[in-house]
Amino acid sequence: MPETLSSVFKDGNIRIQEEMRPYDMVALINYILKSKTPCKSLTLSDCKITNEGLSILQGFFYDYKEIISSIEYVCLSKNYITSLWGTQSDQSMSSDNGLLLVPHLNLSETLSNDNGMMELFINLQYNKTLLQLDVSQNDISFIGAMAISKCLKNNETLQKLDISHNKLFDDGIKTISNSLRTNGALKMLNISDNNITNTGATQIAEAIKVNTTLSHINISRNLIGKEGITNILVASTETKTLHTLDCIHNILSRSDYLDITDYVRKETTIKKINISWYWITCDEVFHELINTVICYEDGHDKESCIRDRHCIKSNDPELVHKIIYCCVRDPSLEQLHLIMRKQFKDIKLLDITAEAIRLNKTLTKLHINKYDIDSDEALTIGKCIELNILKELNISNNNITNKAMRKIVQDIAHYSTSLQILNISSNNKVHPLSVSVIKFIGVFLKNTKALQELIMACTGMSDEGARIIAKEFKVTHHYLC
Structure with missing residues (x-):
C-alpha cells in the first residue's frame, strides 16, 4: 500500500500494484469517500487481495451506490479470490449489487x-x-x-x-x-x-x-x-x-x-x-526451421532427426509449439520425442501437445521429459493414454510427485489396452517413490495385459519397494534401481 494515496490517485484514476491487506482496503475506501474528485477507475492488480479484502470492497460498492456511480472501470486481475462476494456468504448479493454495478470489470487471472x-x-x-x-x-x-x-x-x-x-x-x-x-x-x-x-x-x-x-x-x-x-x-x-x-x-x-x-x-x-x-506445413518445417532445432542425442543428423520425427529440443516455446503441430498433423507420424523445458508451462505446452495427440490416429511412441509434471498435468497425460493406441510412454526425468504418479498409473490401468513399455525412471530428485505408491503401482499394473516392460531406474526406490514390484508385476522385463 503506498504511503500516500494521493500519489496513486491521478485525474480520478486509482492504480495500485502493491500488497493490499484488509486494513489497507479500509484506508483506500475512506480516501475515496473523502476525496472531492470523483473516482473514475480503480485498478488493484497483483495486490494479493484475498476473499477478506474483497468483502470490504464489495461492502463499499453495496453501501455507497451513489458515490461509486462515477466508477466506470474496476480491475482486480492477478489476485487470490475464490468467491466474487469474498467472505460475505451470509449477505444477499444479487445482479444489481456490488462490483456488478460498474460498466467494465476485469477479473483476469483472479x-x-x-x-x-x-x-x-x-x-x-x-x-x-x-x-x-x-x-x-x-x-x-x-x-x-x-x-x-x-x-x-x-x-x-x-x-x-x-x-x-x-x-x-x-x-x-x-x-x-x-x-x-x-x-x-x-x-x-x-x-x-x-x-x-x-x-x-x-x-x-x-x-x-x-x-x-x-x-x-x-x-x-x-x-x-x-x-x-x-x-x-x-x-x-x-x-x-x-x-x-x-x-x-x-x-x-x-x-x-x-x-x-x-x-x-x-x-x-x-x-x-x-x-x-x-x-507452416510439415514439408516447410524441414527447410525453414532446420537450423534452429537442436537434437538431444549425440550423433544424430539434424535433418534426418526431424524427418524421422525422432526428437525435438529447443528453448523457444513458440518454435516447439509450431513443430509439434507440423509433426502431429502428419498421418504417418508414429513416434514423438519431446524435451519440454519449465518455461513452456507459461504457454500450457503439455495441454496443447495432449490435445494435438488426440487428433492423431497413428502415434504409438511418446516421450515427454524434463517438464516437472505436477498433479494437474498428470490429468493431461491421461488424455494421451485414453487414446488406446500408444505402445510406449516415456515420462522419465520429470520430478513427478507421488500424487501425480498415482494418477498416471491409474489412468494406464483404466484406459490403456495397448501400452507395452512404460518408463518412469529418474523421478526421484525431489520426490522419491514411497512404498505406498510402489504398492499402488503393483496393484494397478499387475493385471495390465499388454504391458511387457516396466522401467523404474533411479526412482529412489527402497529394497522393499523393489521386492513388491518383482513379486506383483509379472512382465517380460523390468528394470528396477
Missing part, C-alpha cells in the same frame, strides 16, 4: 476455481449495468462454460466478453455457442487460446448464422484449420453483422492462407481479418 466462476455468471444473468467483462486466464473448464452459456441466454446488457486463455476445448465452446444463437446483446467475443479445433469453430459458425449482434470474434492461438475458419466466414455472409475476425496462430498452410484471404475479398462482408501469422 477467480481460482469453477465455483467462483459459476457464482459470477449466475448473478450476471439479469444484470443491467455491466457492459464489458474480462475473465481470461482463469482455467475455466466445461463447468464454467455451462455457467457462461446460461448467463448469455438471459443477459441483455453485456457487450464484450473475454474468456481467452482458458480450458474450454470444443465441448465448452459448443455449450457457449448454443447460447449465442439467442443472445441479442454481445458484440465482441474473445475465445483465443482455448484448444479449439475445427469442430468447435464449426459450432461457432452455426451460432453466427442466426446471431444478429456479434461483430468481432477472436479465435487466435487455437487448433483451427482452413475448414473451421472457412465455416465461420461462410456463416458471416448470412447475417452480415460479423465485421472483424482475428485468427492468428492457428493451423494454416501457405495455400490455406491464400485461399482464405481470396475468399474474404470476393465473398464475405468481413472488413478486417487478421491472419498475418500462419503455421
Whole structure:
C-alpha cells in the first residue's frame, strides 16, 4: 500500500500494484469517500487481495451506490479470490449489487476455481449495468462454460466478453455457442487460446448464422484449420453483422492462407481479418526451421532427426509449439520425442501437445521429459493414454510427485489396452517413490495385459519397494534401481 494515496490517485484514476491487506482496503475506501474528485477507475492488480479484502470492497460498492456511480472501470486481475462476494456468504448479493454495478470489470487471472466462476455468471444473468467483462486466464473448464452459456441466454446488457486463455476445448465452446444463437446483446467475443479445433469453430459458425449482434470474434492461438475458419466466414455472409475476425496462430498452410484471404475479398462482408501469422506445413518445417532445432542425442543428423520425427529440443516455446503441430498433423507420424523445458508451462505446452495427440490416429511412441509434471498435468497425460493406441510412454526425468504418479498409473490401468513399455525412471530428485505408491503401482499394473516392460531406474526406490514390484508385476522385463 503506498504511503500516500494521493500519489496513486491521478485525474480520478486509482492504480495500485502493491500488497493490499484488509486494513489497507479500509484506508483506500475512506480516501475515496473523502476525496472531492470523483473516482473514475480503480485498478488493484497483483495486490494479493484475498476473499477478506474483497468483502470490504464489495461492502463499499453495496453501501455507497451513489458515490461509486462515477466508477466506470474496476480491475482486480492477478489476485487470490475464490468467491466474487469474498467472505460475505451470509449477505444477499444479487445482479444489481456490488462490483456488478460498474460498466467494465476485469477479473483476469483472479477467480481460482469453477465455483467462483459459476457464482459470477449466475448473478450476471439479469444484470443491467455491466457492459464489458474480462475473465481470461482463469482455467475455466466445461463447468464454467455451462455457467457462461446460461448467463448469455438471459443477459441483455453485456457487450464484450473475454474468456481467452482458458480450458474450454470444443465441448465448452459448443455449450457457449448454443447460447449465442439467442443472445441479442454481445458484440465482441474473445475465445483465443482455448484448444479449439475445427469442430468447435464449426459450432461457432452455426451460432453466427442466426446471431444478429456479434461483430468481432477472436479465435487466435487455437487448433483451427482452413475448414473451421472457412465455416465461420461462410456463416458471416448470412447475417452480415460479423465485421472483424482475428485468427492468428492457428493451423494454416501457405495455400490455406491464400485461399482464405481470396475468399474474404470476393465473398464475405468481413472488413478486417487478421491472419498475418500462419503455421507452416510439415514439408516447410524441414527447410525453414532446420537450423534452429537442436537434437538431444549425440550423433544424430539434424535433418534426418526431424524427418524421422525422432526428437525435438529447443528453448523457444513458440518454435516447439509450431513443430509439434507440423509433426502431429502428419498421418504417418508414429513416434514423438519431446524435451519440454519449465518455461513452456507459461504457454500450457503439455495441454496443447495432449490435445494435438488426440487428433492423431497413428502415434504409438511418446516421450515427454524434463517438464516437472505436477498433479494437474498428470490429468493431461491421461488424455494421451485414453487414446488406446500408444505402445510406449516415456515420462522419465520429470520430478513427478507421488500424487501425480498415482494418477498416471491409474489412468494406464483404466484406459490403456495397448501400452507395452512404460518408463518412469529418474523421478526421484525431489520426490522419491514411497512404498505406498510402489504398492499402488503393483496393484494397478499387475493385471495390465499388454504391458511387457516396466522401467523404474533411479526412482529412489527402497529394497522393499523393489521386492513388491518383482513379486506383483509379472512382465517380460523390468528394470528396477
